[in-house]
Amino acid sequence: MKNLRDLTYAELLDIIQELGEKPYRAEQLFGWIYKKLAPQIDSMTDISKALREKLKEGFYIAGSKVLDVKASPDGTQKFLSELEDGSRIESVIIPETGRLTLCVSTQAGCALGCKFCMTGKDGFTRNLTLSELVNQVISANEILGENGRITNIVLMGMGEPLNNYDNVLKFTQVLTDGKGFGFSHNRVTLSTSGVAPGIKRLGAESNVSLAVSLNATTDEVRDSLMPINKKYPLSKLMEALRAYPLKGKRHITIEYVLIKDVNDTIADAKRLAGLLRGIPCKINLIPFNPFPGSKFKRPENAPVMAFGKVLRDAGYMIMIRMSKGAEIEAACGQLRARYDSL
Numbered sequence: 001m002k003n004l005r006d007l008t009y010a011e012l013l014d015i016i017q018e019l020g021e022k023p024y025r026a027e028q029l030f031g032w033i034y035k036k037l038a039p040q041i042d043s044m045t046d047i048s049k050a051l052r053e054k055l056k057e058g059f060y061i062a063g064s065k066v067l068d069v070k071a072s073p074d075g076t077q078k079f080l081s082e083l084e085d086g087s088r089i090e091s092v093i094i095p096e097t098g099r100l101t102l103c104v105s106t107q108a109g110c111a112l113g114c115k116f117c118m119t120g121k122d123g124f125t126r127n128l129t130l131s132e133l134v135n136q137v138i139s140a141n142e143i144l145g146e147n148g149r150i151t152n153i154v155l156m157g158m159g160e161p162l163n164n165y166d167n168v169l170k171f172t173q174v175l176t177d178g179k180g181f182g183f184s185h186n187r188v189t190l191s192t193s194g195v196a197p198g199i200k201r202l203g204a205e206s207n208v209s210l211a212v213s214l215n216a217t218t219d220e221v222r223d224s225l226m227p228i229n230k231k232y233p234l235s236k237l238m239e240a241l242r243a244y245p246l247k248g249k250r251h252i253t254i255e256y257v258l259i260k261d262v263n264d265t266i267a268d269a270k271r272l273a274g275l276l277r278g279i280p281c282k283i284n285l286i287p288f289n290p291f292p293g294s295k296f297k298r299p300e301n302a303p304v305m306a307f308g309k310v311l312r313d314a315g316y317m318i319m320i321r322m323s324k325g326a327e328i329e330a331a332c333g334q335l336r337a338r339y340d341s342l
C-alpha cells in the first residue's frame with residue numbers, strides 16, 4: 001500500500017493509464033490530493049465509486065502525527081511531527097508582514113556533521129519521503145487554521161536537501177505545480193551546505209530559489225566547521241554558484257553564521273566581499289545561536305554590525321538577524337534565524 005501523497009503528477013498519470021482511465025482523471029486526482037487536500041480517497045466526490053475502489057486496493061491517504069506545537073513570543077510556531085517509523089522531525093511556521101513562511105525538514109537528522117549545528121551533532125536517521133515533505137505543509141496549514149495559509153516554503157530545517165535529491169525535487173514539483181499546491185517558484189527556497197554536483201543538477205532541473213550556507217571564507221576555516229568542504233572545497237562551490245542559472249530570479253541567498261573569534265573578523269568580511277564578487281546575491285548574516293554542549297559563542301552586536309558594514313560598503317545587500325536572546329527557545333530561535341529575511 002502506498003500513500004497517494006507520495007506521487008508526482010507524472011507517476012499518477014502512469015497509474016491512471018494503467019487502470020484504463022482517461023488522462024484527465026490524473027489531473028482531477030492530483031487536485032484532490034494536493035490542492036483540495038482530500039483526507040481520504042472517499043472524500044473525492046466527483047471520482048467514480050468504481051475508480052475509488054480500484055485506487056483503494058493499492059493506495060491510501062495519510063498525514064503525519066503532530067505531537068507538539070510550541071509558540072515563541074515573536075509569533076514563530078515550531079511543531080514536532082512523528083513519522084510512521086517513529087522518527088521525529090521539526091518544522092517552523094514564521095509569520096512576517098505579508099507572508100507566512102514554513103521551514104521544512106528534508107531528512108530525519110543530518111549526516112554532514114557541521115560543528116555549529118544541533119541537527120548535525122545528533123547524526124542521521126534517514127531521508128524523508130515525498131509524503132513526509134508534503135505533510136509538513138498540510139500540518140502547518142491545519143495548525144494555522146483560520147489564521148492564514150502558508151505562502152512561502154524554505155527547505156532549511158533538519159537535513160541536507162540535496163542529499164535527498166530525488167524526493168526533494170519531486171516535492172518542489174508538487175509545490176510549484178499549478179494543478180497541485182500552486183506556489184510560485186520564487187516562493188520556494190532550498191538551502192544547501194554546498195553539495196556542488198547537486199547545485200548543478202538543481203540548476204538544470206528546477207526553478208526554485210537557492211540559498212547556500214557559506215559560513216567561512218577560507219578552506220581552512222570551512223573545513224573545520226563544515227566537513228563537506230573537504231569533499232567540495234570553496235573553489236568547487238563558488239564555481240557551482242557562478243554557473244547557477246538564475247532564470248529570472250534576482251539573486252542567490254548567501255547564509256553566513258557568525259561565530260565569535262572563528263569567522264567574524266573584518267578580514268573575513270573583506271575576503272567574503274571578494275569571494276562573492278560578480279555573483280548576484282543577498283547576504284544573510286546570522287549570529288550563531290548557542291545550544292547546550294556547543295563550544296562556540298555568539299559574537300557581540302558591535303562586531304556583527306562592523307562585519308555587515310564592510311559588506312554593505314562593498315555594495316552588497318545584507319540582512320542581519322540580531323539576537324533576541326533568551327526570550328526565544330534555543331532550537332526554535334535557531335530555525336527562525338536560519339530563515340530570517342530571505
Ligand code: SAH
Nearest residue numbers: 117156159160191192193213255288289338
Ligand atoms: N543543510 C542545509 C539546510 C539546513 S541548515 C544547509 O546547511 O544549508 C540551515 C541553516 O542553519 C544553515 O545556513 C546553517 O548554517 C544554519 N545553522 C545551523 N546551526 C546554526 C546555529 N547554531 N546558529 C545559527 N545558524 C545555524
Ligand code: SF4
Nearest residue numbers: 110114117120159193
Ligand atoms: Fe546538516 Fe545543514 Fe546542519 Fe550542516 S548546517 S549539519 S548540512 S543541517
